[in-house]
Amino acid sequence: MNHDDLIYDWNRLPPSHDYAATTVELSDETLRDGLQNPSVTDPPIEKKIELLHLMADLGIHSADIGLPGAGPRAYEACLALAREIADTGLPIDVTLAARTVLADIEPAARIQEESGLKLEVATFIGSSPIRQYAEDWDVERILDATRGAIEFAVSEGLDVMYVTEDTTRSRPRTLARLFSAAVEAGARRICLADTVGHATPHGVRRLVRFAKDFAAGTGEPVKIDWHGHRDRGLGLANALAAIEEGVDRVHATALGIGERIGNVEMDLLLVNLRLLGTHDHPIDQLADYCRVTAEMCGIDIPYNYPVIGDDAFxxxxxxxxxxxxxxxxxxxxxxxxxxxxxxxxxxxxxxxxxxxxxxxxxxxxxxxxxxxxxxxxxxxxxxxxxxxxxxxxxxxxxxxxxxxxxxxxxxxx
Structure with a gap:
């Protein structure tokens, strides 16, 4: 019996949204956004290195390894991870997080120089009206910070991803101005961030279409990332919607750990993309990836957690x-x-x-x-x-x- 004859698949998409023809990269935020969760333990560097190798084994394309401007301990951890990748030839790209301030970007530039590894810096700043009101910012101030930070990063030889925090609650006109300033300053990747898990799949689709139209009009090879949280329980659904609409890269974390209740679950994203025909790399080490994360962060995997939990099968x-x-x-x-x-x-x-x-x-x-x-x-x-x-x-x-x-x-x- 042909296996295809035994399951009628209502999940099939029209050719314009065919997952099997989709190319999307995955960026692992476990060692940065994941470790910001208030209930996890920041693990020793040996465990972070072990997890980094498992990311590569699963075919994950890049990893955000931390915010080196957060202090000496964070800087040393980021440097050690960058050196590990450079010394072992690990097939994974590296991102370092930074606020749009020179004090955060300068440590990233030093790590690039000391490790000899080409790095991307993710410069982030709040963009929504509610954030502006709370911070007493105006758009001109955000624009000035954006231009200054990105121009400095580019001058230091860093690749730049520009992250508008709370993108999913930001006005289109404001986003257009910020994205334009970032690209003019040298950013070649923009990240749409659902920082507080506000978005629905419908909202994701609208936002990604807006960003793609913007990118197409720049005349530059601007790529688009999606960074989602799961406050409303929609993180994975939103990530799949973003992929269907054609984003270039999606961010996620092991077991979904992250701020508040966390981010898109990288393990579940990998499973779904594998089943949909997009991710062709073996994922038989997924349980090890989740186990190492749970052990090093001091958390338990629920018995009913999909695919990895004790009761999954x-x-x-x-x-x-x-x-x-x-x-x-x-x-x-x-x-x-x-x-x-x-x-x-x-x-x-x-x-x-x-x-x-x-x-x-x-x-x-x-x-x-x-x-x-x-x-x-x-x-x-x-x-x-x-x-x-x-x-x-x-x-x-x-x-x-x-x-x-x-x-x-x-x-x-």
Missing amino acids: RTGTGVHAAAIIKAMQKGDRWLEDCVYSGVPASLVGRSQIIEISPVSGLSNVRHWLSHRGYDADDEALCTAVFRLAKKCNHTLSRGEIESEIARVQAERT
Whole structure:
């Protein structure tokens, strides 16, 4: 049977939005925006280096490795990471964050000189009316800061991405003036930032179209980035909308860690792009990427976290398990992976797991026993375990099941 005949895909897009024909880069913000989350721990440099290598292993194109102007510790960490990339030839581009002030950009220029690595600096400044009012800024002041910072960065040989914070709540006329000033000063990449997670997919599409029209009119090779947060739970959907509208690069973080409740989840973005045919690099090390992030930041991965959580490919439900077991019996790994899962477990190096719970059928019990070397045709044994499950209010642990097996076996001797 042709696999394409077994799933009707309502997700197919018209040719103008075909993911398989889309080229989009991914920028990992875990070591910068991710570490700004107030509940995480800033890890030692060895762990940051380990994560950096995993980013490259997953085919992530670039990484924001920090804001070196934040202080000596931040500077040393950024320098060490840049040197690691330069010394090992790691295939990943590097971005350093900076406010639109010379005091932040100068450390980035020094890191470029000391590491010998070509760097991009992401100069950011608030652009929305609410931010201007709170800061007592006017547009002219923002324009002056923009021009001064970018001209200095360009003079130091840095590539420049200009980030308008809170872009999704900024006026079109203001954005046009700021973008124009940035490009005239030498920026060749502009970043649309949903800083407080305000946007909906519809708003993202409108904003990206606006930015693309602007870029097309500059006569310069200006690229467009999307940087989203998930305050309304729309981070991943917004990132996919931005990609469909043709942005050049999308920012995300491991496990979605970041300011407040965080950013677009890089791990989930990778899974979705792989399934949509855009990201062709293997992602079987995704679990390691998430595990290292969780360990180094001192956070837990929820059991029900998509794809990576303990329960992502685990079921104790009789109907679900029966279908998976029948698929297993056909000897087709793809069928086993997809009959009751929207993400193939094998895509990320995992497998389907059948448990025994109060809502299980006998097929769950037989499968569990056979996969652990017990006689699945032993009716008395199967019935005993099945009855135990029906008396409980939870999924049985291995210890509980084996205790019941031992009881049955003891009664026979």
